[in-house]
Amino acid sequence: xxxxxxxxxxLWNVVRNEGRSFPDVIExxxxxGGEHAEIVTFGLDLAENPRLAEELAQKAAACGIELxxxxxxxxxxxxxxxxxxxxxARVKREVDVARTLGVKRMRHDxxxxxxxxxxxxxxxxxxxxxxxxxxxxxDYAAPYGIVTSVENHGFHxxxxxRVQALIHAVDRENFRTTIDIGNFLCVDEDPVVAVRRNIxxxxxxxxxxxxxxxxxxxxxxxxxxxxxxxxxxxxxVGHGDIDMVEVLRTIKSSxxxxxxxxxxxxxxxxxxxxxxxxxxxxxxxxxx
Numbered sequence: 468x469x470x471x472x473x474x475x476x477x478l479w480n481v482v483r484n485e486g487r488s489f490p491d492v493i494e495x496x497x498x499x500g501g502e503h504a505e506i507v508t509f510g511l512d513l514a515e516n517p518r519l520a521e522e523l524a525q526k527a528a529a530c531g532i533e534l535x536x537x538x539x540x541x542x543x544x545x546x547x548x549x550x551x552x553x554x555x556a557r558v559k560r561e562v563d564v565a566r567t568l569g570v571k572r573m574r575h576d577x578x579x580x581x582x583x584x585x586x587x588x589x590x591x592x593x594x595x596x597x598x599x600x601x602x603x604x605x606d607y608a609a610p611y612g613i614v615t616s617v618e619n620h621g622f623h624x625x626x627x628x629r630v631q632a633l634i635h636a637v638d639r640e641n642f643r644t645t646i647d648i649g650n651f652l653c654v655d656e657d658p659v660v661a662v663r664r665n666i667x668x669x670x671x672x673x674x675x676x677x678x679x680x681x682x683x684x685x686x687x688x689x690x691x692x693x694x695x696x697x698x699x700x701x702x703x704v705g706h707g708d709i710d711m712v713e714v715l716r717t718i719k720s721s722x723x724x725x726x727x728x729x730x731x732x733x734x735x736x737x738x739x740x741x742x743x744x745x746x747x748x749x750x751x752x753x754x755x
Contacts, residue, residue, distance in 0.1 A: 469719075470726050471749055472496065472503030472535055474673070477731040477741045479509050489519070490526040497530035499742050500749070505671075505728040506568060507538040513564045514557070520567040535726040536572040536645070536671050537565040543600040544578035544593045544623070555600055562608045562615075572671050572726070573608065574616045574645040577601060577633070578623045582694040585623040597624070598636045605642040616670045618645040619661070622694055625654045627661040634668050644668045647730070648714050649675030655695040659713045666721040674748055675730045676707030689734055701732035703740045705747030715751050 473496045481487045481495075489511060496504045504527060506513075513520040527534045539561050545551055558575050565573040577597045580589065605615045617633055619625050624633065630644050646669045651661040680686045682696035690698040705711050718727075729748060731740035 468724060469752070470502040470533070470535070471729070471745060471752075472501040472505060472532070472726060473499075473729045473741050473745060474505040474507050474538070475511075476505075476507040476509045476538075477729060478737050480737045482510055490522055493523060493526045493532070494530055495738070497527075497532045499738075500745050501532055503533040503535040503726055503728070505536045505538060505726070506534060506570070508540065513567075514560050517564070517567055520564055524567065524569050534568050534570050535728060536574060537561070537568055537570050538574040538618070538645070539576070540579075541575045541577060541600075542579045543597055544580060551596065551600070555603055558600075558604055559607050562604065562611070562613060565608070565613055566611050571612055572614050572616065574618050574671065575604060576620055576624075577617050579621045580623040582622050585625070585694065590623060590629060593623075594632075594636070597633060601633065601637045601642055602639060605637065605639040609639070609641050614641045614643055614670045616643045616645045618647055618673070619650045619665075620647060622653060625650060625694075626656055627651065627664040630665060631668065643670035645671040645673060647673035647675055649673070649677050649709060649730075652677055652679060652697075652699055652709070653693050655693050655697060658709050659717060662714050662717050666718060666723060669723060669725070671725065672718060672723070672727045673730050674704050674711075674727055674744070675732065676702040676704045676709050676711065676744070678702050679708040701734070703731065703733055703735060703747070704729055704744030705751065706743075711747070712751055712755070715748070716755050719752065719755050
């Protein structure tokens with residue numbers, strides 16, 4: 468059965484600007500309709516603070532919700548072997564954090580390059596190194612029943628076919644993809660088409676919405692540019708330009724049964740954006 472929840476990333480501003488704790492964020496998610504919380508290491512270093520990881524797990528249990536996924540940054544694109552080995556060891560330590568949290572899903576990034584450098588040629592040059600890293604992490608996580616995943620995230624490993632190529636090359640049952648429905652727009656890919664392509668490989672879904680403006684119409688502050696020069700601004704899920712009904716219809720008709728995590732990155736108050744986005748997502752899902 469699908470369970471809707473919220474990423475801690477969505478509420479980072481209440482931690483940064485109001486001094487609230489991450490256990491407070493878990494409590495807020497539970498009080499505002501979340502069936503699970505996703506832990507994202509934005510403002511967190513749980514590898515250096517294992518006690519906080521235990522507190523988050525305890526807070527979720529006390530609030531009657533699950534911790535669904537542990538999402539971390541990582542970059543294996545360095546050509547320096549010592550840097551590569553150091554990053555691999557760090558991510559394995561993060562798998563140990565996932566065990567402490569009690570989650571069975573963990574997303575790690577694999578490479579970050581700016582749009583101008585995120586070419587197909589560069590992707591192929593980096594590819595074997597990325598495959599090696601993802602296999603090693605998946606193999607380390609497998610005995611603990613943890614499914615690792617790559618997200619379409621960060622321009623370089625963003626398009627649906629690049630993600631699929633990596634999944635097939637890694638060739639591990641416990642290595643899949645966290646599908647962020649909005650991030651496909653960062654490389655100017657239609658979210659409906661991209662979700663349809665990659666839903667068979669999904670271990671986790673991120674719901675995110677954007678306002679989209681063409682490259683010929685610079686909307687100014689608050690927007691960022693895609694790889695193709697178009698403009699995006701974070702929106703409340705259901706308020707933006709993504710065809711959210713069709714995306715959720717695609718997910719539902721696929722038979723996907725897992726966690727759907729709302730990510731809010733708009734200009735509105737983050738509590739308002741997260742609450743309304745979650746309500747919209749649930750309402751659309753129930754109407755399908």
